[in-house]
Amino acid sequence: MSEPASTRVIRSVLIANRGEIACRVIASLRAMGVRSIAVYSDADARAPHVREADIAVRLGPAPAAQSYLDIAKVVAAAVETGADAVHPGYGFLSENQDFAAALAAAGIVFIGPPVVAIATMGDKIAAREAVTRRGVPVVRGLSRPGLSDDDLVAAAPDIGFPVLIKPSAGGGGKGMHRVDDPAQLRAALGTARREALAAFGDDALFLEHFVDTPRHIEVQVLADEHGTVIHLGERECSLQRRHQKVIEEAPSSLLDAATRARIGEAACDAARSVGYTGAGTVEFIVSARRPDEFFFMEMNTRLQVEHPVTEMVTGIDLVEQQIRVARGERLTIAQDAVVLSGHAVEARVYAEDPAQDFLPTGGTVRTLSWPTAGAGVRVDAGIDAGSVIGSDYDPMLAKVVCHGADRMEALDRLDEALAKTVLVGVGSNVDFCRYVLAQPRVRDGELDTELLDRLAADYAAPAPTPAALVAGALGVLDLGRAGDLWSSAIGFRIGVPSPITTRLHCGGHRYTVSALVTDSDTRTLRAEATIVAEEADGGAGDADEVWRGAVYLDHASAAAVTVRCDGIGSLWVVEQTSGTQRWVCGEDGTWVMQLAHRLETSEDADAAGDVRSPMPGTVVAVPGVDGQTVDTGDPLVVVEAMKMEHTLRAPVAGVASVTVRAGEKVDAQQILAHVAVPEVTEQ
Structure with a gap:
């Protein structure tokens, strides 16, 4: 069949987006023989979509308003590079009628619908x-321009409770509220209007009956x-x-x-x-x-x-x-x-911590390995090793997509693909996605839009396996040079071998790993290991031995360590991201482990009053006052990251000192405030 005649020539396309969707569009353009033009902010100067495109144009600083959302800058980049058309991807300017009109005025095709x-x-x-x-x-509902709160309250009984308040502009769930009790409707309307105005600049609302299940x-x-x-x-x-x-x-x-x-x-x-x-x-x-x-x-x-x-x-x-x-x-x-x-299933990989109410995460991607593409597996990603995940953009990092002959095969294949995903340096929801895929209601297809919220309420991060703990304790050891005892980090003393004892803090619990090395060289290590779980608070109470057995480690590379415990083998990536933090990643989960110790010095005790940012972000409010006496739980600093606000509170009662101001950018684990506990004077 001959190719239909075109009315417009499109030989080069500018992608007005970033991340995985920009990479995805570039792949199709390359297959069609069309030149691709990327745009980027300063935060994305080394991003994969910039490298993969034929041409790349800098838009401006990291904030989206000064780069990806600046219509004049994007249109200028398209004109300067001779782009015939612009693909907007999704998000950013993809549904902005002013952007589409500006492109038309410049004689550039908008790859999307009419204005x-x-x-x-x-x-x-x-x-x-x-x-x-x-x-x-x-x-069934009431929707017309200019509806007042009185109009909506009067119509609600005929619509039928429960009702759903929805903003006329925007989406993504912002400003949406379900109301079951008529007495709560007016207050909910006020809240919805404020949220809609803040998110979309338009507080127009309408009302619909809430569909059951x-x-x-x-x-x-x-x-x-x-x-x-x-x-x-x-x-x-x-x-x-x-x-x-x-x-x-x-x-x-x-x-x-x-x-x-x-x-x-x-x-x-x-x-x-x-x-x-x-x-x-x-x-x-x-x-x-x-x-x-x-x-x-x-x-x-x-x-x-x-x-x-x-x-x-x-x-x-x-x-x-x-x-x-x-x-x-x-x-x-x-x-x-x-x-x-057949059937296909996709999981979105987000930079967030599901065990901490999906708190946004961030940092530098240190080790990254996706499941092998092909045989029903596809990965759309916009990051690579070295990518810095900050708070300026959406937290979605990638999508893992799997196809099967039927739904069960697709679900199984997706679970296997997620198990083979290695992402070290940035917390993600990969383990949570696997938890969801394993739920009986999900497997049986008994879904509804509130199921995931119910499942999330019961979610807890997987406990570290014995192999993971051994890897965290021993996987970062320097085994030295052949024949050089003094350069090796393994235990040694005259007379009898010395055990290597490591105390690790992971997921609110502490573990002691004691390993007695029986043989080693520059790449491998054999040991007899014992793992003891301590009390969650690290106290000196009862402790339970959770594992004892033989372990074999093979340091195949700087990051990859194969750990076999009593004949059970798994491939783990072990990386020390700081002097005390270790990441362990394998098919059973991903864990961040800290070298643990009891608060034994005055400096340790003083650090208990530190207020640290849990993620990179921007300080948007400082309710705490320097020198103010505060109680445990009082708000001190509010940080915004990835479109969400997080209030950081006083961990102890005492006198607060605040070290940041509104508008300031902060890093993960940066100290933003401190609460000093007054000394008790003996009488």
């Missing part, structure tokens, strides 16, 4: 009106400029935490073939209602109790983060299709030619 489609679907009230005219079902089902659509609109099946996105997706899959186990066809056609009608072109996603809410009923939520006028699962089950490159539509080509894919083959 009117962005504007209409970006306003949730206008979107509901548009799709309703096409007969697309919407949730909701599941989040979205449909991928493609539309060309010649009137053809098709869908590529649906994705299940119900596994989300606080309205942010974590694990997605395609197709959904909830829908039968008849419902799949109906919801797909409804999605196409939603796209037709605004004259949509390109790739887009129509999101629906479906009750798990009534899977044959679905209701329009919103339309995302861009490529979605989770688009790889659709690509894996259809074999269609969505970025390539976006480029072809932007050229003015006709779609060459007929609706009846779209076949969903």
Whole structure:
């Protein structure tokens, strides 16, 4: 078949984004023979997307407002490099109608829908009106411009409780509130308006009935400029935490073939209602109790983060299709030619600590190894060893995506791929994703949009295995040079061997690892090891011996250490990121271990009053006053990182001293304040 004629020439594309989506777009452009142009901030000067592109242009400092979100700078970069078109990725300017209009004024193609489609679907009230005219079902509610709190309170009884308050502008769960009790509605409206105004600059709200046991089902659509609109099946996105997706899959186990066809056609009608072109996603809410009923939520006028699962089950490159539509080509894919083959599941890898209420993390990626691509495994990543993860951008680092003949095989393959992921230096949610995949309700497909929040409430980081503790204790030893006893770090004394004793703090517990080396050379070590678990507070109370046996370590490289305990072998990456901190990573989990000691000196006791930032970020408020007497738990400093605020409180009662000011950038573990405990004078 001959290639359809294009009405626009696109030989070079600027990607107005960063991270994994920029790398993903570059891959398709390279396959199509199209020149790729990257943009970057100072924080991303050495990022993978900068290296992979044919050309890279600096936009400005790290803050997004001064770089990736600066429309004038992005358009200027496109003009200066001779870009024919701009691909916005997702986030940043991807759904900004002013950006699309600015590109059009500069004679540059925006790889996305028309401005009117962005504007209409970006306003949730206008979107509901548009799709309703096409007969697309919407949730019962009240939505029109200019609704007051009185209007919404008066309409709520007819809508039916529980109700869901939603902002007209924006998304991502900001400003959304479920209200079950009519007496709480007015207060919740006030809160929602403040949040919407702060997040989107628009406090317009509307009200919907809350669908019982909701599941989040979205449909991928493609539309060309010649009137053809098709869908590529649906994705299940119900596994989300606080309205942010974590694990997605395609197709959904909830829908039968008849419902799949109906919801797909409804999605196409939603796209037709605004004259949509390109790739887009129509999101629906479906009750798990009534899977044959679905209701329009919103339309995302861009490529979605989770688009790889659709690509894996259809074999269609969505970025390539976006480029072809932007050229003015006709779609060459007929609706009846779209076949969903097998099942695909994606896990988003975030820089966060699930065991600490998903607190954002950060730092330098020291060791990184993804599962081998191929055989149903795909990794979309925007980081590499040496990448610095800060607080200026979204915490998503990568996506691990797996395909299988059926859902069970895809889930198993994803769990195995996550087990083989090695990420040292930055805390992540990899272990949490594996915990979620192992849950019976997830395995059985019994999902809803609140399931992940319920599962997260019961989550605890996995306890370190004996092999991990041995690796943490011995994996950083310098075994010296052949025949040179004095350069070796292993225990030695005249007469009898000396045991190596290491005390480690991990996950709120302390462990003592005692190892007696029986043989060693410059690469390998054999020992008899004993592990004793102490009390969580490190006191001198009872201790339990948790493991005793033979251990063999093979220092194959500077970072990789193979640890075998009583014949059980695992590959671990052991890295000492500071004098006292050790990372241990293997197929059973990832742990950060600290060399532990009791508070034996006055300096140790004084350090108990330190208030340290748990992650890199920006100080946004300082409620503590220098020299003020505070109680345990009083707020001292508020740090913002990755769009979340974290209040740091006094660890002990005493006199506070604050060392930072609002607006100051801080590093992880930096001391921001200190509480001095007054000395007790004996009478």
